[in-house]
Amino acid sequence: MLHFDSDYMEGAHPAVMERLLQTNHESTPGYTTDAYCGKARELIRKACRCPEAEVYFLVGGTQTNEVAVSSVLKPYEGVISADSGHVNQHEAGAIEATGHKVLGLPHKDGKLTADAVGKYMADFLADESAEHMVRPGMVYISHPTEFGTLYSLEELKALSDVCHKYGLPLYMDGARLGYGLAAPDSDLGLEDIASFCDMFYIGGTKVGALFGEALVITRPVALKQMITHIKRQGALLAKGRLLGVQFSTLFTDGLYMKISRHAIRMAGLLTDALKSRGYEFFAPPQTNQIFIVLDNDTLARLKRHATFSVWQKLDANRTSVRFVTSWATEEGDVNALISLL
Amino acid sequence: MLHFDSDYMEGAHPAVMERLLQTNHESTPGYTTDAYCGKARELIRKACRCPEAEVYFLVGGTQTNEVAVSSVLKPYEGVISADSGHVNQHEAGAIEATGHKVLGLPHKDGKLTADAVGKYMADFLADESAEHMVRPGMVYISHPTEFGTLYSLEELKALSDVCHKYGLPLYMDGARLGYGLAAPDSDLGLEDIASFCDMFYIGGTKVGALFGEALVITRPVALKQMITHIKRQGALLAKGRLLGVQFSTLFTDGLYMKISRHAIRMAGLLTDALKSRGYEFFAPPQTNQIFIVLDNDTLARLKRHATFSVWQKLDANRTSVRFVTSWATEEGDVNALISLL
């Protein structure tokens, strides 16, 4: 059986495991106050060219989104998101659990446009009953999106501009950030993201870590006592150094980008094969998530040999599905999949 | 200046004021445990032909929706609503404040269809990632809707059937229920509503009371300690008897329906005049809220003589507006408005 379901099916990159093993018997203070976390913070600030940024380490993506969003919004504020956004669809209401509405706007291949945000804000401010409505308080985007697509530098700048025009902090969910940065299509570097966004997170879980996300805050938009806030959300890891060890490994000698590029190369092989065989793409293939449309026979046949996500039934004979590569994908498996197609 | 902004611009029907005055110096226990509330409960149960119903008295509409919805849902559940629903648009995130998502579905003139609910549930249950999504836990409708439109008996029955098929309690926001019941188009009686819905509220604020809503629960779908739940939401009126006095007055000698019919007759006069003058309706005029489309000149001219709600700018020269009649609307004012049109 070939596995292309997701990018969190294996453990961690061997270099990460090795460092965890090497440091296993050291005694360190808890709750991300240790020296490994300190070093990882420095490496991340440097990679972002943002020496003043605050960096917090968390365990998973939904948790990070919940912590980040609720650290910015006032009680009566909501977060604008593409309606396809992870916070709006696949986090079981974690944002609402903190008391806030997700204000879903129509998306374009999973992306939110500056125009959509600008129009929503103009309409909101002109509305006679605005005081009776949830006030937009920040904007959430994911990069790559839930459809594997990417913002261009121009698109991100436009979003950032409209957000700042209306006083809305811009937050980027970077669960798969490495795969976005490594994509050949991308003209966005980490320093651009740090410059245009007020907050973002660098995903570890899906990019070589056992688990972990690094939340980066580049402007003073969040609560002051973030550690207490994180503790209250049940999100403060006791052995915080596990996160420090992992992120300092990933951000040493370019490992994070190196393994991201591998996943993108694997995705490229698959994309090329799909294109040459005339498969229909459900979203433009830009990163490590490839969405295609399968007819019933092909779907049934592929299911016998590979695991992947069934996304959406489009009509009686057509279904969209997702194949995902990762740092752990082996070229042999990609070739085996290609020969099945 | 003529006032057609809303149905909560005046105080209470004179009969209600009179009863409040007559009972003003009596000493009664608090928190809706008094005999007036007891009597009002009996009158409402009788009017609904539902002798077993639980009845709770609250102060306002948003508060009642918040109390009702959060008394039914489990933490991870959300409430399905037309995306135009009051809970989704004009309650400042009161539902989200209790931790729950509003799952907005496309509406038809403000109404939710049984088909839309059925399709949403079928898709949800077929979704591979349903466990990571907000689970639909109940259905919210308003009757009349935010556009003044009405469910037919057939439509309500279909909704009720699909809800019960999927184990979803059906809740009706009856902020303007009297005006719905009194509408000539309506084939729905209070007893039908009590039979098809698991919970609903009978609006007082907009239908002759100073303030107050009566929440009726016809099946055991809500929390057991409702008084504690209401207290926790800051919604338990100390001098609860004020609600009992008002509702017992409104439900004695058919007053609630009598004053509702007056508002509907006033709306009918206005509708007829609008039709005969060729005005475009933004939604079918069925109750006491009349939505029409005005060009800029007419809008500017009317604004000099009357107050009303500006709903939505449709294009450069067209705006939808809302005129509302109520128990307090005087025929002379309607005629004066008509002569302005």
Added chain:
Amino acid sequence: MLHFDSDYMEGAHPAVMERLLQTNHESTPGYTTDAYCGKARELIRKACRCPEAEVYFLVGGTQTNEVAVSSVLKPYEGVISADSGHVNQHEAGAIEATGHKVLGLPHKDGKLTADAVGKYMADFLADESAEHMVRPGMVYISHPTEFGTLYSLEELKALSDVCHKYGLPLYMDGARLGYGLAAPDSDLGLEDIASFCDMFYIGGTKVGALFGEALVITRPVALKQMITHIKRQGALLAKGRLLGVQFSTLFTDGLYMKISRHAIRMAGLLTDALKSRGYEFFAPPQTNQIFIVLDNDTLARLKRHATFSVWQKLDANRTSVRFVTSWATEEGDVNALISLL
């Protein structure tokens, strides 16, 4: 039967009812944006000698506390209160429903001391694990307290000083504020309260209004969009002018103080009689709530002729009970009660 259970057993003072009746047919905009609310705000600012204060009108006490506290605290902050405080005991967890802990400190006849607050803060700041604890974010007191007792000017000033030393806004629950201001023991005027507290509310429900509380914010400690915040809590009255009419009546020609003094005079008659007959007081009788200790026989006898609150069983033969007078208490009833004692 004589009624001394509470100060919310009757309707409103006749002057209030009269104004509600006079204004009943006027058409006004909703949600406390009308001219009556405007006038009431001005009268209250003047009475507080605080021309810059923000004033918001709400319906009840628990609701006002919930709105006020959640408008000040950050998510990870809690509110310090005497452990006997209303927010800690008798609001069914309304503060916790907004996500905040009530940090209960030992009380002295229902009062919180500056020393207790100072010690708590010093300990908190010295605690190695403070970051893992709820951060104190404001201080709640009630005046009169739940035991009918009063802060002196000196005590309030000391509390205010310690609060401001530690950056904690001071909030006073004034459900029975009139009765406190009118007490012969009191050296605190409304302007002192406005000066020492950052927020407080002037109770209407228990002091002559049908319902209603006026939340006064004297320093910029609360959320900016308070109307949206109030709406989200289900606490924004549609016919807001009812609150404006009531408070403008109560604050015209000294009515609020006049009716408060009446209640205090009635309580004084009762207190004198209790003292002369040697009854044991459970708390110092300072305002309109009189707590005494009864043996079983006397308790049983009095219950046959009067209603009052049974507070706490102290031992096999002794129970503390509460008698309450109000603006509506008639001297004849007090005398009748006295002759029963």
Added chain:
Amino acid sequence: MLHFDSDYMEGAHPAVMERLLQTNHESTPGYTTDAYCGKARELIRKACRCPEAEVYFLVGGTQTNEVAVSSVLKPYEGVISADSGHVNQHEAGAIEATGHKVLGLPHKDGKLTADAVGKYMADFLADESAEHMVRPGMVYISHPTEFGTLYSLEELKALSDVCHKYGLPLYMDGARLGYGLAAPDSDLGLEDIASFCDMFYIGGTKVGALFGEALVITRPVALKQMITHIKRQGALLAKGRLLGVQFSTLFTDGLYMKISRHAIRMAGLLTDALKSRGYEFFAPPQTNQIFIVLDNDTLARLKRHATFSVWQKLDANRTSVRFVTSWATEEGDVNALISLL
């Protein structure tokens, strides 16, 4: 420097690390649906002699408490705890963040007594204003407690009896459960805990795992869709198998108990030395947390050579401190500490 601050200063037991390494490249489905979690569930059910128990895997203690408590309580219910309980003191308001009050009762060496619970419930039910109060909905205990003390079988049975008499599910926080089970004083086995408690968790983070807690539910007291509930709390680990691998290792060949006994033996050496040197104990030393009282000079001297928790300043010259041993404590370090005493 010697480290006795806590039991989460090192990584994981070598056997756990080895299994993580062995399984690192396997592809498994996410979110604790994998076979390793399945096996771990079976091993835990067997160890508890509770074949029907539900078992969920979470990352940390505060998170587990938050998920567990909010899965049982209705909105208006609170959780009874010793006022020294972890949920009441050191979780930054995580329970309140889910909308629930912690009802703190006086403790005895960190333990809650059946009498205290019984008296609280009797008083609550007899209280005239019980409907206005937070309703007790469950009972939280920790074992070992925050003071390292233990419930006896008799004490736990009495608590369980009073809980069930009043319909309150009993929940045990077992962050350090292994150290409790391994204590020579203890007459409680895992099967007793599973029998007397409705829910409890088996701590991994402090007992040999990198991280992880196993929540065991022995009676149907919790929400049905627990995975969705966990996801909503941001607590569902993507690579859930990491938890399955760890717990299946800990529950194979008695490893969990073996490493727990080691920590207890280390604590015993230290306790004997402290006793023989006449040190004052702040709480009875029963498990791996040893609380003693130090004078200023000894405190200053020890701080130069060892790290440990400073608990509470008792008076000008006396401070309580805590020394903690764990699975990772080396006998040489204990001896070095002893020679410092």
